[in-house]
Amino acid sequence: MSEQSGNPGGAARTRLGVAKTYKLFVGGKFPRSESGRVYEVTDTRGNWLANAPLGSRKDARDAVVAARKAFGPWSGATAYNRGQILYRIAEMLEGRREQFTAEVAAAEGLSKAKAAARVDAAIDRWVWYAGWSDKITQVAGGANPVAGPYFNLSTPEPTGVVAVLAPQESSLLGLVSVLAPVIVGGNTAVVVASERAPLPALSLAEVLATSDLPGGVVNVLSGRTAEIAAPLAAHSDVNAIDLAGADADLAKELETAAADNLKRVLRPADATSDWSADPGVKRMLAFTETKTVWHPVGV
Amino acid sequence: MSPMFEYAPAPESRAVVDIAPSYGLFVDGEFREAAGGKSFKTVSPSTEEVLAEVAHAGAEDVDAAVAAARRAFASWSALPGAERAKYLFRIARIIQERSRELAVLETLDNGKPIRETRDADLPLVAAHFFYHAGWADKLAHAGYGPDPRPLGVAAQVIPWNFPLMMLAWKVAPALACGNTVVLKPAETTPLSALFFADVCRQAGLPKGVVNILTGDGSTGAALVAHEGVDKVAFTGSTAVGKQIARTVAGSAKKLTLELGGKGANIVFDDAPVDQAVEGIVNGIYFNQGQVCCAGSRLLVQESVQDELLEALRRRLSTLRVGDPLDKNTDVGAINSAEQLARITELADSGEAEGAERWSPACELPERGFWFAPTVFTNVTQAHRIAREEIFGPVLSVLSFRTPDEAVAKANNSQYGLSAGVWTEKGSRILAMAGRLRAGVVWANTFNKFDPTSPFGGYRESGFGREGGRHGLEAYLDV
Numbered sequence: 001m002s003e004q005s006g007n008p009g010g011a012a013r014t015r016l017g018v019a020k021t022y023k024l025f026v027g028g029k030f031p032r033s034e035s036g037r038v039y040e041v042t043d044t045r046g047n048w049l050a051n052a053p054l055g056s057r058k059d060a061r062d063a064v065v066a067a068r069k070a071f072g073p074w075s076g077a078t079a080y081n082r083g084q085i086l087y088r089i090a091e092m093l094e095g096r097r098e099q100f101t102a103e104v105a106a107a108e109g110l111s112k113a114k115a116a117a118r119v120d121a122a123i124d125r126w127v128w129y130a131g132w133s134d135k136i137t138q139v140a141g142g143a144n145p146v147a148g149p150y151f152n153l154s155t156p157e158p159t160g161v162v163a164v165l166a167p168q169e170s171s172l173l174g175l176v177s178v179l180a181p182v183i184v185g186g187n188t189a190v191v192v193a194s195e196r197a198p199l200p201a202l203s204l205a206e207v208l209a210t211s212d213l214p215g216g217v218v219n220v221l222s223g224r225t226a227e228i229a230a231p232l233a234a235h236s237d238v239n240a241i242d243l244a245g246a247d248a249d250l251a252k253e254l255e256t257a258a259a260d261n262l263k264r265v266l267r268p269a270d271a272t273s274d275w276s277a278d279p280g281v282k283r284m285l286a287f288t289e290t291k292t293v294w295h296p297v298g299v
Numbered sequence: 300m301s302p303m304f305e306y307a308p309a310p311e312s313r314a315v316v317d318i319a320p321s322y323g324l325f326v327d328g329e330f331r332e333a334a335g336g337k338s339f340k341t342v343s344p345s346t347e348e349v350l351a352e353v354a355h356a357g358a359e360d361v362d363a364a365v366a367a368a369r370r371a372f373a374s375w376s377a378l379p380g381a382e383r384a385k386y387l388f389r390i391a392r393i394i395q396e397r398s399r400e401l402a403v404l405e406t407l408d409n410g411k412p413i414r415e416t417r418d419a420d421l422p423l424v425a426a427h428f429f430y431h432a433g434w435a436d437k438l439a440h441a442g443y444g445p446d447p448r449p450l451g452v453a454a455q456v457i458p459w460n461f462p463l464m465m466l467a468w469k470v471a472p473a474l475a476c477g478n479t480v481v482l483k484p485a486e487t488t489p490l491s492a493l494f495f496a497d498v499c500r501q502a503g504l505p506k507g508v509v510n511i512l513t514g515d516g517s518t519g520a521a522l523v524a525h526e527g528v529d530k531v532a533f534t535g536s537t538a539v540g541k542q543i544a545r546t547v548a549g550s551a552k553k554l555t556l557e558l559g560g561k562g563a564n565i566v567f568d569d570a571p572v573d574q575a576v577e578g579i580v581n582g583i584y585f586n587q588g589q590v591c592c593a594g595s596r597l598l599v600q601e602s603v604q605d606e607l608l609e610a611l612r613r614r615l616s617t618l619r620v621g622d623p624l625d626k627n628t629d630v631g632a633i634n635s636a637e638q639l640a641r642i643t644e645l646a647d648s649g650e651a652e653g654a655e656r657w658s659p660a661c662e663l664p665e666r667g668f669w670f671a672p673t674v675f676t677n678v679t680q681a682h683r684i685a686r687e688e689i690f691g692p693v694l695s696v697l698s699f700r701t702p703d704e705a706v707a708k709a710n711n712s713q714y715g716l717s718a719g720v721w722t723e724k725g726s727r728i729l730a731m732a733g734r735l736r737a738g739v740v741w742a743n744t745f746n747k748f749d750p751t752s753p754f755g756g757y758r759e760s761g762f763g764r765e766g767g768r769h770g771l772e773a774y775l776d777v
Contacts, residue, residue: 139442144767146749147426154753154769239758252549259544261713262537262556262759282777290753290764293732295742 025205027066028215044109055223070216075186083133107197158186160239181283327367328506344410371507380436387432410632430750449477451529459485555763560716563709564594592717642691715757
């Protein structure tokens with residue numbers, strides 16, 4: 001989407017397209033990397049698409065601060081409210097379907113029809129998770145019949161700040177498939193976009209920013225996955241990490257670092273993950289804690 | 300202070316339990332010596348009497364036990380759930396039949412009062428097997444898909460504070476889900492696990508389904524690192540839990556950890572004082588405070604602090620510390636010299652850092668490992684005794700003015716295992732329960748456990764749950 005020629009039917013004049021400056025998304029704002037670095041993003045044939053911010057360790061830390069600040073209000077919002085906001089994300093994405101189709105086609109080397117199908121699936125995935133916000137508690141929680149005069153109830157609660165390494169291959173559908181289950185239950189996220197194909201993720205941030213999603217609930221960083229993931233895996237104010245976008249060696253290194261504050265770790269599935277499959281509830285439950293409350297029963 | 304009632308000694312008989320002079324490892328359905336021929340002694344913490352000599356498993360024994368569990372896995376996991384269930388029901392019934400024997404044994408090896416092993420540990424052990432027995436043929440209805448599969452061989456490492464109960468929490472769900480296990484009991488409390496091996500024999504459990512390796516930390520480290528295990532479950536200290544998490548990183552082993560805690564027990568000004576005092580005492584002096592979910596930090600609303608502390612001191616003066624086998628004993632022995640040294644060091648740091656120390660007058664026995672129930676007041680959040688897990692009968696008292704302050708102080712911890720709330724106001728209970736970052740919240744009660752009730756922590760108290768429908772996930776390939 002960096003360049004567009006206008007007026008295709010006219011012979012005499014061409015219009016120079018307005019290229020977009022891709023930026024990070026942190027705390028609801030769109031900063032450049034504090035490092036001042038960018039890197040070249042190309043399509044699958046090597047053609048230049050755009051420069052993306054080459055995020056740094058400091059960007060990662062800033063994003064964690066923003067995610068922590070957003071956690072209280074977002075986890076405290078009603079499930080109905082969170083569901084409506086996720087649905088709003090689908091609405092906003094639907095409105096920019098053409099843009100994302102072009103970006104995904106360029107990022108993944110797909111035909112327009114195939115790219116459009118993936119964008120549609122990504123939109124539908126937001127709708128699917130929107131509906132989960134006020135159901136997961138009933139599915140995953142419940143009353144426990146303890147052997148004594150006690151009321152006893154188990155409820156899933158969000159884990160906290162989750163670092164999400166987005167899948168490397170599936171730039172939008174894969175990203176949405178790992179991000180939506182993290183935030184629907186009240187977690188906040190620091191997303192590391194696909195290293196090779198970050199543009200759909202950075203554009204998704206523009207959708208998130210216009211969907212009533214409070215700033216800081218989702219923060220999107222682009223750059224070298226290993227460079228940004230290392231400080232996130234070692235960060236004491238990150239509660240969990242989804243390693244979907246890490247290869248085996250990096251995953252082992254990050255899981256080892258994550259042990260320092262006992263982050264919840266979701267290991268990467270094999271590289272051939274089919275993001276179009278029914279996601280199930282596993283990803284939502286990987287980032288919830290079960291809280292059990294007891295109270296005596298009596299008059 | 301109210302005068303202590305005089306009680307005649309009422310010791311439980313040791314005759315119900317017959318401890319052999321030495322025990323081997325339980326591998327593939329039989330007892331055997333450790334391959335390296337090493338052994339160690341287990342002592343009674345209340346007298347320092349040597350109870351038995353037990354084998355010390357090394358790497359070769361770990362290999363043998365994992366191999367036995369692997370061989371047994373094929374047929375055990377292929378057994379219809381209803382048949383696995385019947386083995387577990389048998390085990391539950393045999394434990395009920397032998398519960399007095401096992402309670403006395405546990406008290407001897409652990410040092411905890413017979414009142415607790417008899418009324419809490421053993422009933423919960425039997426209940427845990429009975430509950431999970433019923434799951435074995437109902438896993439398709441547990442919310443993990445139509446045909447959830449077991450993981451394989453489970454490596455389980457358990458602590459010394461509730462030896463047989465922790466065994467039950469690990470073994471019962473593992474077997475119900477179709478896994479086989481290699482379990483390592485704690486170094487200082489190996490005996491009840493070895494008696495459990497005999498329960499398995501009586502139940503006719505196929506050989507290799509349960510293997511017991513006694514040893515020390517090196518045995519546990521070798522077991523969790525073994526390439527032949529598919530699942531690691533650990534209950535113990537946060538430091539060791541982190542080491543285990545590093546060990547399994549990059550492997551396919553599924554991991555659950557139940558680790559330390561620094562539970563806040565929050566008392567509001569409208570709470571009934573006597574009930575709250577009972578809850579505080581149960582929260583921190585139950586099992587000599589050697590409980591991961593102990594209410595080791597008392598947060599009391601400033602307006603009732605003096606009244607509550609006076610009532611607490613009065614109550615503590617009636618606690619009976621001494622012979623764990625005496626049915627009147629409330630507080631028994633600390634489990635080991637090492638643990639006593641740790642408690643002593645941390646309590647001394649409390650004094651050194653400026654907190655005010657108090658214990659009721661009580662005579663401690665000359666032999667054995669003992670620590671008087673202790674209360675620290677004038678504790679700040681920066682004090683080590685407010686931050687570090689003491690794992691002993693030591694209560695740190697802090698105060699608060701508003702619910703917000705109570706929540707902030709309660710959550711100001713690396714841990715997140717348990718919390719308590721005492722108030723008569725229902726809406727306040729629910730608001731507090733929602734804001735406390737802890738896996739278990741006891742409102743107007745404390746230290747209650749049940750096999751149907753999921754247990755486990757937030758943050759550095761570990762991950763995964765034990766008990767209830769939730770606990771099955773740890774032993775299923777889902």
